[in-house]
Amino acid sequence: MIVADKKPVEEIIEYVKDCEKILILGCNECVTVCEAGGKKEVGVLASTLRMYFANHGHSDAVVDERTLERQCDHEYLEEIRDIADQYDAIVSIACGVGIQFTAEKYHSVPVYPGVNTSFLGVTEQRGLWTERCQACGQCILAHTGGICPVARCAKRLLNGPCGGSSKGKCEINKDLDCAWQLIIDRLKAIDRMDLYEKFFNIKDWSTDRAGGPRKVAREDVQI
Amino acid sequence: MRLTYPTSFRIIRVPCTGKVDVQHMLRALEKGADGVCIIGCMEGECAYKTGNYRARKRVEQVQRILKAVDIDPERAQMYNLSSSDGPLFGKYAEEMDERIRKLGPNPMKSVQKSAA
Structure with missing residues (x-):
């Protein structure tokens, strides 16, 4: 899975402190397993931001919560199509892939990262994730x-x-x-x-990252 | 024993302090609770082995979050005692009550009142 780590809340506050309406967007996949960006973390971050705004004389700020099945697929990201425009900012706590795809799909809404995406790895034990693959x-x-x-x-x-x-x-x-x-x-x-x-x-390193962004195109499954 | 504890205390029973999540504590504080006090079993005596250790770590996490949003982290506290130790429970409750009274009301409370 893709392993991510939470960003310090101070950094996230810095991104959104001037916004009026914010959506915290979680992901039900990898980042839920590594306890950085699932539904629970969405709740914690939203609560934190609401308390920050209320405590800094900005009590009319709205912080909403939503967790999608995945943020790396069109079909799930479409679920927020009707509401995305209402927000001044989306804080995505999916991996870097999800954050970017959300930003791509909702072009006019600023999307901020709530996690640092770290590597492709495994859960060795609760609270310990280690790297296993570099996707070469x-x-x-x-x-x-x-x-x-x-x-x-x-x-x-x-x-x-x-x-x-x-x-x-x-x-x-x-x-x-x-x-x-x-x-x-x-x-x-x-x-x-x-x-x-x-x-x-x-070893053929041309498929590694040094050749720029990569793609996998499979005609057999394309429609 | 006819022991007393402060009337400001509202007790929420949970099967184990390991069940209490960061989110539960934050929600309570966000909704205007002046403090959150988790009272678990003695360290090393958890029936589920590590529940109270987990609770302590979560309380520490809540304290860090409170600090980040400029709310006194002392509003979240963790205590350990044996379930049969009524007098110590009373003492901890008094201590928590006193601590919170010194800090004053939760700033979230005034926000909620003005919203209402």
């Missing part, structure tokens, strides 16, 4: 025992650990596992160390 566009997990050196090695090394790997940990941080240690341990566990010895073609 050419998946090599088949050769690396299902552990990604692009996302999990600090140097994105593709041919084994560097000299900084010590006792299974990375040189940049003693708490960080060396991705290649994990890969080798896993290859041994599945009895596929032959993959470690095998030569692979040079």
Whole structure:
């Protein structure tokens, strides 16, 4: 999922302090799971802003709450078509994708971010999310025992650990596992160390972010 | 024991303080409650193991939010006591009542009155 973290409320207040009517727009997907932008967080942020406005002599300011199923699809964003124009600002607490798509669809309403979008990751435990994928566009997990050196090695090394790997940990941080240690341990566990010895073609980085914004176009599912 | 506690207290019973969310505390304060006091079991004695620890963290979160909107964070408090300790409950209630009286009414109250 896409992992995001809450923005400091002071920063959000700074964006909207001069607005009269604000919509806090949440998303029911990834940001709900990482407890940054779901219905509950919408309620907390709306309450906070209402208290801020009331306490600063701006008690006629209106802060409404809405949580959409997703903010990255036309069909769900259409649900606010009739009301979006009434607002001076929308604070979207979806991921960066949702925030941008909301801004694209409602061109004349300012849309502000309420979260910092962080990475593609997993919930390791409640309150702890860690990165797993960098969406490089050419998946090599088949050769690396299902552990990604692009996302999990600090140097994105593709041919084994560097000299900084010590006792299974990375040189940049003693708490960080060396991705290649994990890969080798896993290859041994599945009895596929032959993959470690095998030569692979040079990775095609043209599908990575360096080539500019990417797209996936699939004619088979297009209407 | 015929113990007393301040009449300003309104008790809301919950199955565990772990059930109390940030949103509940904020809504109470937003609607004009002068303070919110969460009273949970002793630390380490939660029947659900971590409910009271969660509640404490949430109270701290509410305090941070109150600070950000220029409302005294002391309006949200967390206490721990054993369920059989009536005298201590009375003492904490008195303490909370006193603290809130020093702070004065919740600024949200005047806003709600003027709106009405």
